Amino acid sequence: MHTMTLRLSPGDDLRAALDHAFRARGLSAAFVLQGIGSLSVARLRYAGRDEAAELRGDLEILTLAGTLSAQGSHLHMSVSDADGHVFGGHVTSGCIVRTTAELVIASLPGERYTREHDAATGFAELVIRAT
Template sequence: MQTLPLRLRPGQDLRASLESVLADHRMSAAFVLQGIGSLSAAQVRFASVSGTTAMHGSLEILTLAGSLAPDGAHLHIALSDAQGRVFGGHAGYGCIVRTTAEILIALLPDVQFSRLPDAESGYRELAIRAVRPPGGA
């Protein structure tokens, strides 16, 4: 495992930026261990809801965690608004960094992640495969 601290800047899309990390580092598996920061807008999919809910204003990222695969991310986020109300769910595209997002990623060079349809859950779920590291025997 290789850790990668990351800072996203104002205006960046949180999810799109995290999904680009794998390609940028030529990896095929990673976990977001933790993230904090702020957003000016968010798209969050709540449990058992098919679409995302838009949120706007000053939002604090209380926690961010998930997995990154070349064919998609699975990110959970907890946010608080200016009144201190807390919301959480799946982070979608359109989570826009307000001031900063400070994130710790674990890159996994010996593993390949993908998302495959799962008959039991009805969703594309994480599939894990061990791979030989680059230059490994």
């Protein structure tokens, strides 16, 4: 396992930055170890919902976890608003960094992650292969 740290800047799209870092480094399998920082916009899809909810304001990233593959990331995040209310769900595009985001990523050189259609769920799910 190899680790790397990313620091995102104001205005960066969290999900797009993670996907870009994965591709730019030529990785085959990776996951998020830790993510903290702040957002001005969080777009989270709650369990069982088709559309993402959009939260705006001063938001703190409390947790960020997920896997990264060539076909895209699968990320879950919890954020709190200025009153301490916590929201969590599946990260979609459009989560915009407010001041900073500090992310620690681990790559797994002996594995390759892909996302392939799973007939049982109807979704593109993680497939793990040895390299």
